[in-house]
Amino acid sequence: MRAAKEGRAVPNMYCDVTTGVRGGWRRATHHKSHASHDPTHPTHPTHPTHPTHPSMSSTMPSISPSAPAKTRPEVIQSLIDGVDRYNPDNVSILEEYLTAQCQNEDYDLMANLAILKLYQFNPHLTTDQVIFNILVKSLTAIPEPDFNLCLYLLTEQMVADEPIQKLTLLQQLLEEARYKNFWETYDSDELYKELTSEVRGFTSAIRKVIANVVNMTYQTISSDLLRSYLHLEGDAYKSLLASYGWSDADGVVTIPINKHNEAKTVVIRENIKFEQLTKVIGYSNEL
Amino acid sequence: MYQDTFEEEDLAAEIELVTSDSYHAEDPLDEEYVDDASIQQQVLLQQQQYATAGAQIPDGVKNFIGHFHRHILDNNVYELHSVYENSFNKLTEKYFPKSTWPEPEYIAPLPLTPFYPTTSDQVFLTLYRELYYRHIYSRLTPTIEHRFHSYENYCDLFNYILNSEGPVTLELPNQWLWDIIDEFIYQFQSFCNYRNRLKNKSDEEIALLRDNPQIWSCYSVLNVLYSLIQKSRITEQLLVSKHGGDMQEAAGEYGSRPLYKMLGYFSIVGLLRVHCLLGDYTLALKMMDNIELNKKALFARVTACHVTTFYYVGFAYMMMRRYADAIKAFSHILVFIQRTKQYHTRSYQYDQIAKKGDQMYALLAVCIALCPTRLDETIHTHLREKYGEQLSKMQKGEEGIPTFEDLFLYACPKFILPNGPNFEDPNAANLNSEPHIHHSKIFLNDVRHQITIPTLRSFLKLYTTMGIDKLAAFLELEPEELRTQLLVLKQKSRQTRWSSGTLLEGEYVPTSDLDFCLKQDMIHIAESKVGRRYADWFLRNIGKFQDIVAGLEQRN
Numbered sequence: 012m013r014a015a016k017e018g019r020a021v022p023n024m025y026c027d028v029t030t031g032v033r034g035g036w037r038r039a040t041h042h043k044s045h046a047s048h049d050p051t052h053p054t055h056p057t058h059p060t061h062p063t064h065p066s067m068s069s070t071m072p073s074i075s076p077s078a079p080a081k082t083r084p085e086v087i088q089s090l091i092d093g094v095d096r097y098n099p100d101n102v103s104i105l106e107e108y109l110t111a112q113c114q115n116e117d118y119d120l121m122a123n124l125a126i127l128k129l130y131q132f133n134p135h136l137t138t139d140q141v142i143f144n145i146l147v148k149s150l151t152a153i154p155e156p157d158f159n160l161c162l163y164l165l166t167e168q169m170v171a172d173e174p175i176q177k178l179t180l181l182q183q184l185l186e187e188a189r190y191k192n193f194w195e196t197y198d199s200d201e202l203y204k205e206l207t208s209e210v211r212g213f214t215s216a217i218r219k220v221i222a223n224v225v226n227m228t229y230q231t232i233s234s235d236l237l238r239s240y241l242h243l244e245g246d247a248y249k250s251l252l253a254s255y256g257w258s259d260a261d262g263v264v265t266i267p268i269n270k271h272n273e274a275k276t277v278v279i280r281e282n283i284k285f286e287q288l289t290k291v292i293g294y295s296n297e298l
Numbered sequence: 299m300y301q302d303t304f305e306e307e308d309l310a311a312e313i314e315l316v317t318s319d320s321y322h323a324e325d326p327l328d329e330e331y332v333d334d335a336s337i338q339q340q341v342l343l344q345q346q347q348y349a350t351a352g353a354q355i356p357d358g359v360k361n362f363i364g365h366f367h368r369h370i371l372d373n374n375v376y377e378l379h380s381v382y383e384n385s386f387n388k389l390t391e392k393y394f395p396k397s398t399w400p401e402p403e404y405i406a407p408l409p410l411t412p413f414y415p416t417t418s419d420q421v422f423l424t425l426y427r428e429l430y431y432r433h434i435y436s437r438l439t440p441t442i443e444h445r446f447h448s449y450e451n452y453c454d455l456f457n458y459i460l461n462s463e464g465p466v467t468l469e470l471p472n473q474w475l476w477d478i479i480d481e482f483i484y485q486f487q488s489f490c491n492y493r494n495r496l497k498n499k500s501d502e503e504i505a506l507l508r509d510n511p512q513i514w515s516c517y518s519v520l521n522v523l524y525s526l527i528q529k530s531r532i533t534e535q536l537l538v539s540k541h542g543g544d545m546q547e548a549a550g551e552y553g554s555r556p557l558y559k560m561l562g563y564f565s566i567v568g569l570l571r572v573h574c575l576l577g578d579y580t581l582a583l584k585m586m587d588n589i590e591l592n593k594k595a596l597f598a599r600v601t602a603c604h605v606t607t608f609y610y611v612g613f614a615y616m617m618m619r620r621y622a623d624a625i626k627a628f629s630h631i632l633v634f635i636q637r638t639k640q641y642h643t644r645s646y647q648y649d650q651i652a653k654k655g656d657q658m659y660a661l662l663a664v665c666i667a668l669c670p671t672r673l674d675e676t677i678h679t680h681l682r683e684k685y686g687e688q689l690s691k692m693q694k695g696e697e698g699i700p701t702f703e704d705l706f707l708y709a710c711p712k713f714i715l716p717n718g719p720n721f722e723d724p725n726a727a728n729l730n731s732e733p734h735i736h737h738s739k740i741f742l743n744d745v746r747h748q749i750t751i752p753t754l755r756s757f758l759k760l761y762t763t764m765g766i767d768k769l770a771a772f773l774e775l776e777p778e779e780l781r782t783q784l785l786v787l788k789q790k791s792r793q794t795r796w797s798s799g800t801l802l803e804g805e806y807v808p809t810s811d812l813d814f815c816l817k818q819d820m821i822h823i824a825e826s827k828v829g830r831r832y833a834d835w836f837l838r839n840i841g842k843f844q845d846i847v848a849g850l851e852q853r854n
Contacts, residue, residue, distance in 0.1 A: 156744070
């Protein structure tokens with residue numbers, strides 16, 4: 012089905028400029044090794060814009076702080092760095108990578124945005140479940156703005172669909188730190204469980220999001236309140252606390268001091284740069 | 299160039315349908331070379347017609363075209379610069395303020411140079427057409443034919459540059475090269491918006507749009523920009539200039555020519571813009587991976603490019619909630635515009651730069667409302683003058699939302715939908731929404747999440763410790779609600795902020811002067827203070843003193 016529609020995905024370009032590159036894109040996927048550009052051999056006129064996507068991956072540092080490059084396979088890295096990211100044939104590679112993220116509790120925003128980009132340009136490729144999974148995954152990245160960055164790539168009609176509206180409600184509750192409300196909502200409708208079912212460890216990832224905010228804000232917190240935030244009881248609650256190194260005594264949980272929850276008064280002193288003084292030093296020469 | 303008036307133009311286009319018969323499908327001058335004798339005769343006849351029409355062209359314009367043509371042939375960049383920047387605009391004002399320049403077909407037979415016709419005349423005509431259509435876009439209402447033909451003309455131009463045998467020898471001023479890329483994207487954006495408004499379009503126009511989906515398609519526009527980047531090996535060149543190495547080798551035979559190098563570089567900035575228009579902010583900033591935002595960068599050579607770069611970098615940061623970085627980008631360029639104002643007033647692009655500057659003040663106001671920051675003194679004064687009222691409205695909770703919306707819609711780029719509407723479905727037109735509404739909705743939702751923060755902040759600033767119950771009573775809130783607001787404030791006072799590396803990199807740091815922590819029901823508040831700044835005062839006075847001493851010495 013994809014092959015049949017490819018004519019639309021990579022349209023018959025109007026002018027030679029574009030046909031040249033279109034050839035390039037196809038070639039790039041199959042003949043990667045020929046992609047290097049030798050300046051001593053001018054490109055053949057029939058393939059005027061021979062692809063030269065430079066192998067940037069080796070020199071480029073990791074982009075997204077939430078996705079360390081070491082967990083990103085090299086195939087994906089080179090795909091999202093070059094023009095291959097626009098090739099509709101590659102959507103399945105990225106979708107498989109997303110499935111792996113969902114199963115292995117990994118997260119890679121840049122790769123997921125590349126899927127949405129391909130959907131944006133080739134609406135016929137769109138798979139709703141994939142979009143849901145990407146959005147569910149991005150909920151687990153809060154307080155990063157990932158959820159919105161995904162929404163910007165969708166159309167208004169898509170965002171108006173019920174499942175995405177539901178996920179947007181979850182986002183709102185998390186962003187507004189209404190955690191108790193979040194869990195009530197999440198439990199209130201089976202649809203939420205369905206939507207998040209393909210993302211393994213969703214609830215524990217959300218607990219992590221919440222724990223992170225608590226960790227930044229509180230030094231001590233009543234354990235009743237914390238339990239309601241985390242929506243956990245008993246042993247599960249205790250072991251989660253232990254994993255963060257928090258201690259619960261007499262109904263009060265103590266959270267170790269970190270750089271976000273200490274709230275120290277700082278006086279910012281000015282830094283004088285050497286350049287500011289060059290003129291003054293110049294005067295001293297005149298004396 | 300910054301042309302943001304297109305919306306009105308587009309609307310006008312829908313009302314007033316101009317059918318242009320000026321284009322001839324079998325235009326002999328567009329064909330390669332015609333051997334057939336009978337066709338040759340026709341060509342001659344047609345040329346005579348054109349020549350008669352050409353005779354009506356004012357002498358001043360004829361002279362100008364002659365000069366222009368000669369400078370192109372001579373690759374005289376210096377003269378071309380003045381032809382492009384001054385003469386063209388002066389003549390536009392004088393002869394063509396409300397009409398098109400002479401049709402390219404009319405000027406072709408003018409006895410320009412003894413070398414006519416040569417292949418370089420095709421290049422000249424392509425360049426002339428570039429100006430011709432750009433003038434239509436900026437002063438008149440482009441018809442669908444204009445849009446199509448302008449696209450074809452850009453294809454011809456880029457085809458010539460990219461697909462000739464070996465690098466072409468043509469040289470053009472940097473300003474013009476930037477304008478080519480800029481205008482190419484502008485017309486693409488304008489076309490996307492035009493295509494989506496099916497209302498008031500004739501069946502003929504709709505049929506044309508439906509049958510030519512490849513014209514101004516996203517893929518072809520991206521292809522051009524990426525091809526220019528690849529051909530010029532600009533990425534390699536930038537890496538070499540950053541890390542050292544053999545520039546000649548990195549640039550190759552194409553990239554070592556200024557035409558290719560600058561087009562490649564401007565295409566990077568062009569991609570930054572295109573991706574912003576498509577709502578892909580991370581990818582937009584990723585395009586800038588190898589460009590460092592400092593004064594020595596190449597973009598600073600062309601003011602319009604400099605301004606564009608910072609506008610889109612700032613905007614992308616803002617949409618990624620990196621307000622501190624957005625504020626830095628906007629302030630940088632606004633200070634630059636402020637300081638160089640006296641030079642711009644003379645430039646034909648002054649109006650556009652001023653408009654962009656105004657939009658950036660609006661975005662700056664939005665960013666400041668979301669992330670209060672100390673600004674450069676002059677910028678701060680200007681911001682208060684222009685948007686003082688809006689700034690205070692945006693601090694007022696829910697009732698400030700319309701102000702956020704107004705500023706956003708005024709200052710956001712003209713977003714585009716990459717695909718045309720479904721022409722088969724008559725109802726699709728109604729479904730097709732305006733992309734800027736979509737973007738502003740998402741953005742405003744984000745603003746709503748933090749709308750209560752300014753009030754909370756202003757209260758916290760008054761105390762060092764405070765009980766939750768007591769503060770809740772002051773704010774007329776439930777203690778539970780106050781807790782959630784505090785959690786929001788905590789998160790919103792931290793952002794990823796750039797410190798080194800590529801534009802997307804950054805550290806998660808506090809960006810607010812106010813911080814707090816909770817010990818159960820007690821809020822402990824800490825405010826960072828900026829110590830007094832002595833250096834500036836002393837340096838200024840040392841300077842003054844030095845002047846006095848110098849003055850005294852002169853008298854002796």
